[in-house]
Amino acid sequence: MRRMLMLVFGALCLAALPAQAGGRTPKPVIEQARGEKCIAEPERMRREHAEMLRHQRDQTVRQGVRGEKASLTECIACHASRASGSVAARREDFCASCHSYAGVKLDCFECHSARPKSERVGTRR
C-alpha cells in the first residue's frame, strides 16, 4: 500500500513539472517593468524590498527625505501595469500577484494610491 502511494506521489511530481511551464500551478505574474533596471539586483529586491520600504517610509515621513530610490511612489511609477494602470488593482498586478502567491497581505494601498501620478504616466518607458 505504502509503495503504491509513493508511486502515485512520484507520478504526481512528474506531472507537476510540465504543468508549471504550462501555467497550471499559479505562479506569480511578473509584468515587465518600465525603466532599464530596478533600484537593486532583482534577487535583493525580492528579499529585501519590505525592509527598504519601511526604512524609506520613516526617512521620508519623519525627516522629509524626498526623491530617494526606495520611495513607494517610485516603485509604482515603474511597476504599474500597462493594462490596469495600477500595481494592485487586479490579482495579476505587480505587487498583488506575488503577494497573493506568497500569502502576504498589505494594507499600504488602503492609503497609498496604487497608480502612478497622472503627470508621470507615459514618461517612463
Next chain:
Amino acid sequence: MTDRRHGGDKSTALPRRRFIGAAAALAGVAIAPGLMLFEFARGDAPAKGVSGKVRWGMLIDTTRCANGCTACVDACRRENGLGFGTRPTDAQWIRKVELKEVKSGRTQSAPVMCQHCAHPPCVDVCPTGASFRRADGIVLVDRHTCIGCRYCMMACPYKARSFVHENLTDQKPDVPRGKGTVEACTLCVHRVDRGREPACVEACRAARHEAIVFGDLNDPASTIARRIRERTTLQLRADLRLDTGVRYQGL
C-alpha cells in the same frame, strides 16, 4: 521607605558602586570611538532631510481675507483629495471662521488650520509617537504609527484635526490617507519639501487676496519674518504659550 532601602542594601552598596564606576569607564571608552566614527560619517555625507534651522510658518492678514471667499479651503480639498465636505464625516484641514462684533456689526474672516505649535499638545498626549513635530516645525501625524485613538483631537485647542471614519478610494498619489487614522493640515509637506508653497497660499494669491504669507520664521530676511517684526501680529490662544507657527494680523 528610605530606611528600608538604606538598611537592607548596606552590605551591597559598596560593590555595586564600584561596579557602576567600572561600567561608566567602559562606556566612556566605547563612546569615544563611536562618536568619532559618527563625526566622520557626517563629514562626507551631505545632510539629508529637513533642518532645524528653518521654521515654516504662515501669516494670515485678516484685513485682506474676504468674507465668503473659500479659495483656500477649496484648494486644500483639491490638493489633498479631501472630498467636498458633503458628508458630515468628511475631513476638514482648514476652515473659514467668520467673526462679527455684535455692537458695531463689523465682520472679519480668517482661515484656521493646524497652527503648527512649537510645543504641540497633540504630540504630548500621543501614546504611540505618531504625532510629531518635524525639525522644521511642521506638526504631522505619522499614519503608519497612528492607532486612531483621537487623544490628539481632544488635546488640540484649535480643533484642527480630523478622524477618517470611512474607507477611502482614489487618494492622491502624493497624499496617502486612510480610515482609522487622524489627519490635519500638513502645510502641504509634499509641496514644501519640493520647494513649493502650500496650496492655500497659492490659491489665495490667485484669488487676488494675498492674505496668506508662507515662509521661514527663522530667516530674518524672509517676507514673513519682516512682516512679523514690523507689524502687530498675534497667535491664537497665545495664553496657552504654544508658540504657534501660524500668526494672524488685523484681528
